[in-house]
Each structure stands twice: as C-alpha cells, then as structure tokens.
Amino acid sequence: MAKSATIFAASQQVLTLALLVLPQASILEVAATLDPLRAANRHLGREAYRWRVVSPDGGPVPLTCGIELPSSGPLAAAEGADGLIVIAGYRQSEVATKPLLRDLRRLAPRFRALGGIDAGGWVLARAGLLAGQRATVHWEDLEDFATHHPEIDVVPDRFALSDRFFTAGGAAPATDLMLHLIRSRQGAALAHQVAASFVTTPRPAAEPQITARRPDPRLDPRLAQAIARMEARLDAPETAAQIAAALHLSPRRLEQLFRAELGLSPAAHALGLRLQAARRLLTDTRHPLAEIALRTGFSSAATLTRAFTRRFGAPPSTLRKTR
Numbered sequence: 400m401a402k403s404a405t406i407f408a409a410s411q412q413v414l415t416l417a418l419l420v421l422p423q424a425s426i427l428e429v430a431a432t433l434d435p436l437r438a439a440n441r442h443l444g445r446e447a448y449r450w451r452v453v454s455p456d457g458g459p460v461p462l463t464c465g466i467e468l469p470s471s472g473p474l475a476a477a478e479g480a481d482g483l484i485v486i487a488g489y490r491q492s493e494v495a496t497k498p499l500l501r502d503l504r505r506l507a508p509r510f511r512a513l514g515g516i517d518a519g520g521w522v523l524a525r526a527g528l529l530a531g532q533r534a535t536v537h538w539e540d541l542e543d544f545a546t547h548h549p550e551i552d553v554v555p556d557r558f559a560l561s562d563r564f565f566t567a568g569g570a571a572p573a574t575d576l577m578l579h580l581i582r583s584r585q586g587a588a589l590a591h592q593v594a595a596s597f598v599t600t601p602r603p604a605a606e607p608q609i610t611a612r613r614p615d616p617r618l619d620p621r622l623a624q625a626i627a628r629m630e631a632r633l634d635a636p637e638t639a640a641q642i643a644a645a646l647h648l649s650p651r652r653l654e655q656l657f658r659a660e661l662g663l664s665p666a667a668h669a670l671g672l673r674l675q676a677a678r679r680l681l682t683d684t685r686h687p688l689a690e691i692a693l694r695t696g697f698s699s700a701a702t703l704t705r706a707f708t709r710r711f712g713a714p715p716s717t718l719r720k721t722r
Contacts, residue, residue, distance in 0.1 A: 406482055406512045407560065407583040414584065415449040416484060417477030417510075419503075420460045420468055421522070423489040427570040428516050429468065432484060435577035438593045439585065447585065453477045455499050463488060474502050482512035485519035489683060492521075500526045512563050516573045520566040524548045533561035537569050538608040539679065558604045568608040575602045621646055622656045629669045633676050636696040639665040674710050677703060681718050688715055 406414055416436070420429060429452075436448035454460045457473035470476075477483050483506075487495065503526040507513055515523045520536040521544065523529050533552040536544045545553040557572035558565065558579070567576045578601040582590035594601050618626075625642050637645075642665060643653040657665045677695040680686055688700040697703040708714045 415480045417480035421487040422494045431570040431573040484514040486516045487518035491518040495522045514565040534566040535559045
C-alpha cells in the first residue's frame with residue numbers, strides 16, 4: 400500500500416519520526432512528544448511508531464533541567480524518517496545557528512512532514528519553511544512571533560496543522576498533537592487508551608493555549624476574575640478600585656479577598672505578575688528595556704529598574720549579563 404501524502408491519515412504502516420532537540424529545550428516537551436508514541440506501541444502490541452533523537456552537533460543535548468539527552472547523531476542522521484520534529488525552548492535564536500538553519504532548509508524536502516514544538520516553530524520560520532502556513536508557538540511568544548513573521552498565519556491554538564507542517568505551543572499541547580496523530584492513524588479507541596495511560600483528556604487543536612487562565616475552582620470566583628483581569632492587562636494595569644468596580648465589589652471587599660486567600664494586596668499581586676513578565680522578557684528576548692517596561696505597564700525603564708531591583712535584589716542589566 401502506498402504511503403499517504405500526510406502522516407495524519409489512517410495507516411497501518413510504521414511511522415518513523417526524527418526529533419531534532421536543541422540545547423535548552425525542556426525534557427517535558429521531549430517526553431510529551433515521545434511517550435504517547437511509546438504507549439501507543441504498548442497498547443497495540445506492535446511497533447507502529449519508531450523514533451530517533453538528533454542534535455545540532457551530534458552529541459548529547461543539554462536540557463533546561465540539567466540532564467543531557469543522548470542523540471543518534473547530527474541532523475543528517477534524521478534522513479530516512481517520515482517526519483522531522485524540532486523541539487526548542489530557551490535561547491532558540493542562539494542555539495539555532497545559521498549553519499543549522501541552512502541544513503534544515505536543505506533537508507526539509509526529504510521529509511513527508513515537518514513539525515515544531517514550543518520554540519521549534521521559530522526555528523522552522525527562521526529557516527524560511529513556514530511562509531504562507533498556519534502555525535503557533537508558546538503563548539508567551541505569540542506576539543513577537545507574529546511581529547517577526549508576518550508571512551505566517553499565526554494562531555493562538557494549542558497546535559496547528561497546515562499542509563505538511565505542524566506546530567504545538569508547548570508540552571501539554573504536544574501531547575494533544577501526538578494523541579491527534581494516533582487518532583488519525585489508528586483510531587479514536589487507541590487515542591483514548593493512550594490518553595487514559597497518562598490520566599489526561601485530549602484537547603482540540605483550536606482550543607486556546609491559555610486555558611490555565613480559566614478561573615481556578617479552588618479560588619473564590621470573584622478573586623479568580625480579578626486575577627484574570629490583571630493577567631490580561633499587564634501593559635495597561637487597572638487600579639484596585641477599577642477592578643473592584645468592574646466586579647461589582649467595594650475596594651475594601653476586594654482587598655479582603657486577596658488578603659484572605661493570597662496574603663497579598665491586589666496591588667502587590669498585580670505588581671508581582673508584571674515583574675515576573677518583565678523578568679521573562681529580559682531572559683528570553685533581546686527587547687530594549689524601554690520596550691519591556693512598556694509591555695509590562697511601567698512608565699519608563701527607570702521605573703521598571705527600581706521596582707525590579709526591589710523585588711529581585713539586582714537590576715535588570717545584571718540579569719542580561721548572565722545570559
């Protein structure tokens with residue numbers, strides 16, 4: 400039987416995938432990609448999926464948790480696989496070097512499918528492979544990704560399929576993507592069995608990534624709504640009085656809710672969210688400090704620097720020097 404043009408089609412043939420794992424990727428994302436395939440093989444009682452891990456230099460890959468992931472060789476060792484999945488995380492702009500991007504462009508036509516997990520979408524885009532395609536990356540990077548790559552139809556979905564390309568926004572969406580692959584090839588029953596093995600439920604591609612921002616059932620619903628408003632308005636923070644009015648509460652009652660359940664005032668919690676966002680942008684991007692201040696609701700770089708230093712004990716410039 401001839402191979403289908405897409406790997407996301409019913410098939411009893413063995414599917415071989417190569418994972419190009421870049422330094423500073425997350426072990427959780429590697430496991431979220433491979434373990435559903437391993438579980439599918441176990442439930443089927445046969446080898447429906449094969450995989451190999453490759454790395455930029457052919458050696459072990461240092462992951463964010465400090466563990467080194469063994470590899471089968473450099474990118475060239477991926478040849479012969481049906482699909483190539485790029486898994487990347489922090490510092491993708493540094494670890495995805497020009498020679499690696501060149502080799503990725505050269506080898507791309509040899510695979511039936513190309514995928515990216517988390518910042519893997521950035522790598523595919525920088526290699527010029529996603530023009531005109533629908534794609535996603537981790538939700539924290541969606542705005543920057545869309546700005547840098549206007550030629551791509553950027554969506555906030557958990558995962559996206561487009562022609563022979565697929566992308567997922569992180570570890571949990573990668574599991575959803577793999578379950579979708581299993582369902583497409585071997586049917587819903589197997590996908591359900593695999594999901595049950597990991598005590599999870601498959602979520603659809605088009606579901607937004609930021610489902611974690613749904614109200615936490617353990618919190619007072621009014622407190623959860625207040626926090627959601629803060630998270631959605633990091634660049635233009637509301638005052639506690641404005642939040643209280645929007646939720647039809649008195650400022651005093653809002654203060655009581657925050658103190659009782661979080662041990663913080665509304666203002667202190669909102670400031671913490673903004674400073675954590677600033678810290679992430681300082682670590683993960685090269686945006687100027689003034690732009691980071693604007694994105695996180697501070698009036699100037701100097702204002703951000705003062706607040707950042709009080710919270711973390713060192714100015715933003717120190718954090719950037721340690722990258």
